[in-house]
Amino acid sequence: xxxxxxxxxxxxxxxxxxxxxxxxxxxxxxxxxxxxxxxxxxxxxxxxxxxxxxxxxxxxxxxxxxxxxxxxxxxxxxxxxxxxxxxxxxxxxxxxxxxxxxxxxxxxxxxxxxxxxxxxxxxxxxxxxxxxxxxxxxxxxxxxxxxxxxxxxxxxxxxxxxxxxxxxxxxxxxxxxxxxxxxxxxxxxxxxxxxxxxxxxxxxxxxxxxxxxxxxxxxxxxxxxxxxxxxxxxxxxxxxxxxxxxxxxxxxxxxxxxxxxxxxxxxxxxxxxxxxxxxxxxxxxxxxxxxxxxxxxxxxx
Amino acid sequence: xxxxxxxxxxxxxxxxxxxxxxxxxxxxxxxxxxxxxxxxxxxxxxxxxxxxxxxxxxxxxxxxxxxxxxxxxxxxxxxxxxxxxxxxxxxxxxxxxxxxxxxxxxxxxxxxxxxxxxxxxxxxxxxxxxxxxxxxxxxxxxxxxxxxxxxxxxxxxxxxxxxxxxxxxxxxxxxxxxxxxxxxxxxxxxxxxxxxxxxxxxxxxxxxxxxxxxxxxxxxxxxxxxxxxxxxxxxxxxxxxxxxxxxxxxxxxxxxxxxxxxxxxxxxxxxxxxxxxxxxxxxxxxxxxxxxxxxxxxxxx
Numbered sequence: 001x002x003x004x005x006x007x008x009x010x011x012x013x014x015x016x017x018x019x020x021x022x023x024x025x026x027x028x029x030x031x032x033x034x035x036x037x038x039x040x041x042x043x044x045x046x047x048x049x050x051x052x053x054x055x056x057x058x059x060x061x062x063x064x065x066x067x068x069x070x071x072x073x074x075x076x077x078x079x080x081x082x083x084x085x086x087x088x089x090x091x092x093x094x095x096x097x098x099x100x101x102x103x104x105x106x107x108x109x110x111x112x113x114x115x116x117x118x119x120x121x122x123x124x125x126x127x128x129x130x131x132x133x134x135x136x137x138x139x140x141x142x143x144x145x146x147x148x149x150x151x152x153x154x155x156x157x158x159x160x161x162x163x164x165x166x167x168x169x170x171x172x173x174x175x176x177x178x179x180x181x182x183x184x185x186x187x188x189x190x191x192x193x194x195x196x197x198x199x200x201x202x203x204x205x206x207x208x209x210x211x212x213x214x215x216x217x218x219x220x221x222x223x224x225x226x227x228x229x230x231x232x233x234x235x236x237x238x239x240x241x242x243x244x245x246x247x248x249x250x251x252x253x254x255x256x257x258x259x260x261x262x263x264x265x266x267x268x269x270x271x272x273x274x275x276x277x278x279x280x281x282x283x284x285x286x287x288x289x290x291x292x293x294x295x296x297x298x299x300x301x
Numbered sequence: 302x303x304x305x306x307x308x309x310x311x312x313x314x315x316x317x318x319x320x321x322x323x324x325x326x327x328x329x330x331x332x333x334x335x336x337x338x339x340x341x342x343x344x345x346x347x348x349x350x351x352x353x354x355x356x357x358x359x360x361x362x363x364x365x366x367x368x369x370x371x372x373x374x375x376x377x378x379x380x381x382x383x384x385x386x387x388x389x390x391x392x393x394x395x396x397x398x399x400x401x402x403x404x405x406x407x408x409x410x411x412x413x414x415x416x417x418x419x420x421x422x423x424x425x426x427x428x429x430x431x432x433x434x435x436x437x438x439x440x441x442x443x444x445x446x447x448x449x450x451x452x453x454x455x456x457x458x459x460x461x462x463x464x465x466x467x468x469x470x471x472x473x474x475x476x477x478x479x480x481x482x483x484x485x486x487x488x489x490x491x492x493x494x495x496x497x498x499x500x501x502x503x504x505x506x507x508x509x510x511x512x513x514x515x516x517x518x519x520x521x522x523x524x525x526x527x528x529x530x531x532x533x534x535x536x537x538x539x540x541x542x543x544x545x546x547x548x549x550x551x552x553x554x555x556x557x558x559x560x561x562x563x564x565x566x567x568x569x570x571x572x573x574x575x576x577x578x579x580x581x582x583x584x585x586x587x588x589x590x591x592x593x594x595x596x597x598x599x600x601x602x
Binding site for chain 1: 331427442469
């Protein structure tokens with residue numbers, strides 16, 4: 001990667017590498033029913049920011065680790081993220097027909113195949129993660145740590161728990177803590193996993209893993225609050241309606257509890273906290289992580 | 302385990318130990334939304350033969366391995382089996398209201414929570430499997446092998462692929478090979494995983510792993526053909542209708558292709574092949590595996 005490249009070029013270059021690897025991530029030689037393979041690949045290659053795998057690679061880079069060795073964990077986290085979108089879009093969950101301008105998986109392949117494609121991607125993420133040991137010489141005990149953390153942060157006490165709390169809370173949240181539980185687990189947990197996995201593969205110390213965790217928790221929450229703010233502003237511009245009407249639709253967001261200005265201040269504060277964790281962690285190459293934190297805060301894209 | 306015990310007592314004793322461990326397998330100290338935890342535990346503790354975890358423990362015992370060290374893999378495979386039942390029962394899949402006389406998960410907790418409970422169990426299986434390294438000193442590279450094999454045999458080229466082929470084939474299978482693909486992947490793959498995982502933990506040689514794989518493939522297929530036979534006989538007795546009417550209902554089974562007598566002969570032949578694989582594998586304590594093969598063939602229970 002050209003060190004002169006700006007953060008947008010950096011992101012685009014990594015996203016390109018990740019997509020090339022994703023294309024061949026379900027081995028061709030495996031006998032898999034054609035419709036299942038198509039359904040899996042449809043969602044895996046449906047675009048998206050590839051933020052989580054980029055964070056895996058950027059964390060490894062901050063410790064001067066090898067991108068190839070970090071790639072299996074990067075692909076694994078994108079598979080987990082993709083399965084969660086397929087299942088979240090199902091009629092029994094959010095019932096969405098479109099995602100990023102494309103029909104959702106179940107609208108193309110039917111509900112049964114969408115459930116199975118999600119199950120297949122979730123399972124394949126673990127097969128993919130362990131290839132770090134198989135093909136890139138990452139020590140087996142590091143891979144065991146990564147598998148354990150992925151299963152925890154993507155599972156009942158992590159992302160699946162966040163999604164369950166979101167479904168259960170649809171009748172209306174009454175406390176900011178409830179919303180923060182959802183944001184932390186639905187969003188931050190996989191981001192924390194990504195950063196720590198990249199760090200582990202590059203030989204992070206336990207203090208550096210803590211710094212990556214703090215960085216990830218902060219940028220994950222900032223990212224989600226920023227999403228809430230952009231949703232509100234977008235809705236106002238689009239619908240010409242005041243913020244309060246979102247509340248009447250039962251859409252409880254961070255600005256609902258503390259207002260837009262305080263929410264914006266919170267995003268800035270979390271971003272500063274994230275950067276300070278990295279700056280205090282003794283990372284030899286912290287630049288891209290710091291740039292990513294700023295990029296996420298300023299995104300209106 | 303008392304060596305005098307018959308195979309039924311042996312199975313009952315192991316099933317009891319497995320159920321005791323399953324009860325506490327989702328850590329109490331994890332913060333998990335209450336409804337999600339309930340939904341997971343409802344299906345995990347809903348009974349069943351516990352055949353797969355018993356095979357993990359029996360394979361370890363055949364090599365004089367420690368049952369405690371094999372227990373994490375045993376619990377993991379039962380979690381995978383349980384999640385697959387929850388998802389298979391969903392309205393978009395087999396649409397079943399009851400399983401083993403109890404309401405299915407989605408009838409009690411709703412479809413959204415059933416999907417998430419399945420996702421949580423599938424993910425937690427991997428967390429559970431790696432506890433063999435964490436708590437029982439199983440070498441990390443053995444655990445990496447187990448995780449890789451579980452992800453393959455439970456995933457797109459394994460159990461999920463078998464289920465997808467079953468859904469896709471509901472319009473009617475035309476070849477015995479198609480039915481065998483479904484049986485091998487929906488049923489045999491997890492049984493093969495179970496036996497090899499128990500073997501790996503007990504230090505099986507590569508030839509012994511091959512023997513366990515052959516044993517598992519044969520008893521898995523025999524088990525499924527036996528199921529087809531019992532379904533037909535049960536239907537005849539219950540409904541007083543000839544075998545052929547099942548075919549008209551689009552229920553394509555092994556006896557449909559080769560008849561009941563040839564199916565029964567096939568079960569006996571597969572069982573003999575399974576036992577011969579074990580007898581030729583140099584296992585110091587093969588007795589329970591051999592008894593289990595006979596038990597599965599003769600079951601009319």
